[in-house]
Amino acid sequence: MLRPGLLAAALALAAPAAVAQQIAPQIVGDGIPASLTGQPGDAARGRAIVANRGIGLCLLCHSGPIAEERFQGDLSPSLAGAGSRWSEGQLRLRIVDGARLNADTIMPAYYRTSGLQRVARNFDGKTILSAAQVEDVVAYLATLKD
Amino acid sequence: MKVLRLGIGLAIVFAASWALAQGMADKGATDKRRSGTQDMGEALQKMQDDDTANPGMLFVQLGGQLWGKAAGAAGKSCADCHGGAASMKGVAARYPAIPKDADAPVDLEGRINLCRTANQQAAGFPPESRELLALAAYVAHQSRGLPIAPPDDPKLVPFRLKGQDLWKVRQGQLNLSCAICHDDNAGRKLAGVTIPEAHPTGYPIYRLEWQTLGSLKRRLRNCLAGIRAEPYAYDATEYVMLDLFLMDRARGMMLESPGVRP
Numbered sequence: 167m168l169r170p171g172l173l174a175a176a177l178a179l180a181a182p183a184a185v186a187q188q189i190a191p192q193i194v195g196d197g198i199p200a201s202l203t204g205q206p207g208d209a210a211r212g213r214a215i216v217a218n219r220g221i222g223l224c225l226l227c228h229s230g231p232i233a234e235e236r237f238q239g240d241l242s243p244s245l246a247g248a249g250s251r252w253s254e255g256q257l258r259l260r261i262v263d264g265a266r267l268n269a270d271t272i273m274p275a276y277y278r279t280s281g282l283q284r285v286a287r288n289f290d291g292k293t294i295l296s297a298a299q300v301e302d303v304v305a306y307l308a309t310l311k312d
Numbered sequence: 313m314k315v316l317r318l319g320i321g322l323a324i325v326f327a328a329s330w331a332l333a334q335g336m337a338d339k340g341a342t343d344k345r346r347s348g349t350q351d352m353g354e355a356l357q358k359m360q361d362d363d364t365a366n367p368g369m370l371f372v373q374l375g376g377q378l379w380g381k382a383a384g385a386a387g388k389s390c391a392d393c394h395g396g397a398a399s400m401k402g403v404a405a406r407y408p409a410i411p412k413d414a415d416a417p418v419d420l421e422g423r424i425n426l427c428r429t430a431n432q433q434a435a436g437f438p439p440e441s442r443e444l445l446a447l448a449a450y451v452a453h454q455s456r457g458l459p460i461a462p463p464d465d466p467k468l469v470p471f472r473l474k475g476q477d478l479w480k481v482r483q484g485q486l487n488l489s490c491a492i493c494h495d496d497n498a499g500r501k502l503a504g505v506t507i508p509e510a511h512p513t514g515y516p517i518y519r520l521e522w523q524t525l526g527s528l529k530r531r532l533r534n535c536l537a538g539i540r541a542e543p544y545a546y547d548a549t550e551y552v553m554l555d556l557f558l559m560d561r562a563r564g565m566m567l568e569s570p571g572v573r574p
Contacts, residue, residue, distance in 0.1 A: 219503060223486075226503045237504025241497050272497075274486040282487055289485040289540045 191262050197255030198262060202297035212306025215299055249310040257304050348508040360572035368449055368518040368570025371525045375450025378443060384434025397454050404452035405461045405567050408552050417471050419552050421448050421527060439546040445525045449516050452569035459564045475557030478550055484541030511562040514571015528555055
């Protein structure tokens with residue numbers, strides 16, 4: 167009985183994530199206070215996304231407290247302590263579209279499809295992360311208190 | 313008198329060589345550019361430097377065979393027009409260039425294919441084909457150890473400037489430019505790997521990752537795929553324009569073809 171219930175819950179989560187692509191995140195001050203999906207993210211899933219070089223891509227440029235990933239970047243600040251430096255809303259805007267805060271940032275906008283040039287056909291019109299994935303990453307980074 | 317003259321002669325020779333050495337030292341001190349070779353481990357550097365271990369040398373050998381082989385309706389080999397390999401000394405160091413009576417530049421592979429179609433009356437080799445890479449490696453090898461010396465052809469300038477624009481423009485889903493990594497962050501670590509300055513000193517290059525020889529074009533396509541940008545078509549002039557810009561940026565650096573990279 168539990169299994170179909172979980173599946174239904176997963177589908178229910180997946181549906182608003184797809185729809186959320188149409189909705190512009192509401193920026194307030196230097197953050198996006200509300201969850202993109204209306205649901206809190208999952209920190210464990212977020213950690214896996216951050217660690218994955220083909221999905222989150224985070225550790226290409228950043229280092230972070232993920233010891234099993236030996237090959238990390240040093241182009242950008244360490245993710246350690248991100249949850250102390252920023253609120254969830256601030257983290258969310260930095261992931262969604264950091265260029266809103268710093269036009270020269272080299273960090274890609276993870277939840278924006280406009281203003282990009284010559285995007286590869288297989289990625290055209292798609293965001294780097296889905297709304298649900300952004301929320302998972304926000305939830306994970308918020309746990310990095312030191 | 314003889315001894316005195318010899319002494320003066322020796323002094324002049326010493327002074328001249330000392331000045332030359334100083335000049336080179338000064339140049340070394342002010343020129344901070346690094347070939348990708350310098351960022352590799354010692355084992356790979358040795359592989360590149362040792363002709364019996366450098367896998368690119370197999371392509372140079374194959375290129376040597378093709379050089380002497382008649383092809384096309386004209387039934388001519390490269391050697392029939394150009395003579396021996398020595399005629400190619402310095403050529404790779406100055407390409408891309410604008411062929412006589414043309415108005416757009418071609419890279420070394422493009423020049424080889426022009427010879428195929430116009431002079432040998434044969435079909436051009438496909439991009440990244442074994443034959444094309446082998447001939448390019450054979451020609452480039454004749455310039456190994458020579459400084460990169462792009463021609464001062466004013467007709468090249470607009471193409472080079474366009475190449476510089478392409479270098480600096482952000483593109484792809486990751487919205488990055490070549491310059492962001494290879495100018496602004498060269499020497500830093502991307503996923504633990506040192507970002508090179510991207511000087512085209514060793515093309516065509518043998519990458520262990522590819523398990524074969526590849527052109528600068530292939531390398532540029534890799535970077536475009538990395539930033540999730542649509543690669544330019546294989547015959548696009550964008551690659552030639554980027555090549556022109558990069559060769560000018562690497563002007564004076566030593567050619568190492570065939571290079572070896574991880």
